[in-house]
Amino acid sequence: MGIGIGGGGIIGFAHETVNGTYVAPTKYTPVLTENLTFNPGNTYRRPIRQTVDAIGMVPGNVSIGGTLSMECLDDVIVYFLYCMRMTVVKSGSTPNFTYTVTPTAAPSAQPTRTMSITVVRNGVTFGYVGCVVSKLTLSIQNDILQMDCDILGLNEASQTLPTPTWPTTAPYGPGTWSIQIPTATQVFDMDTFSFDIDEAGAAQYRLKNTGANAGRGAQFISMGERTTQLTASRDFLDRTDYNAFQAGTAQAITIQALRGANNGVSIAIGQAYKTTYDPVNGAQGDIVRSSITYDTTNENAGNVVTLTVQTQENIS
């Protein structure tokens, strides 16, 4: 191959049957950016031995990490939600399905599934295995609902160059939003938000001499304390919501991106407390607005958040 550019790249993925065993892609998605990397974790030796240089290198624990940023497509996001510490309940029938996704209630360390992610760069195939989503961010970027998936994986190896079959679904943009604060009360004062679920994932290494890369890969990916947070930018209209902020009153919040009756992505937060709320006067001509941070709990709500995806994608 000659010198290549990123536009020729391909991202595909598939759920694995066995954690860490490569599966060729069954689904592809256009991405905005990707930076999955193989980290060899080399240890450079610097004992005291009549020198100030490193005297050698010991190959270290291998880790896979990076972020996939993409337009949030309703036929794609569910694949990644399965690879978080989530319970996914599928309902509906052909052609319309609903995936109701809730954080796993039990303090489990493991996600539901793992995936193999295939990345083609300048015609060269990289197969990342044992991948899970450690953090998911849903936000509005360039007026479009964007999802960013922080990926942790076990290992990487060369694979057969695939031929992609791309989805034709459209992303969500202006005219698809319903912002409800509190839930069931639609508001029209928000112009952007960022919602993230952080599972505090970490690669776990164990002493071994088997597996890919001479046993240097992680034995598994664990999940830790979950943090679910929403930040939003809203017009400041009156003190009603601000008084609730001062009083520490919780609210239920629903954010929906909908296209017709059968397609959409919904975020329903049961108990959101405003942690920061700072309406300020800007310059003379600036609209008085506030950036608000909502932190969440699962008290009185069962689940800290419920994600609902309506799509025609049939995932088994």
Place this chain on the structure above:
Amino acid sequence: MSYILTVDQPNLGDGGEIFIHGLGTFKNGDHKITDEQAQLFRVYNAHTSTAAARDSEDNLDDPLRGQDWVQVTGTELGPSLAEAAERMYGVTVREVDDTSDTDSRGPVDSATKSQATATGGV
């Protein structure tokens, strides 16, 4: 010679579509692909290659061979439809005689039709 491209992706569901770069948009089912469409698929999926320049009968790179400050690249056609289908999930391709009676559909109408010409590259 033409081809029947069969899409069988269970995850697509009724009405779901996939887009194959250089070929078009397809639902699950059989689709007739003409020989011209198959050739355009190879053109659309061509890539640059220094090996292609070395193998070129034009020998355009001869005067420049060995010069560190220049790289001459040629164009290699992409894989054939059959070769590409072997690496596609849920897609198979078979050749059919042009005289055979088939009512299989062509690609689904889409805004993303192939625009490449059939002329070769450098």
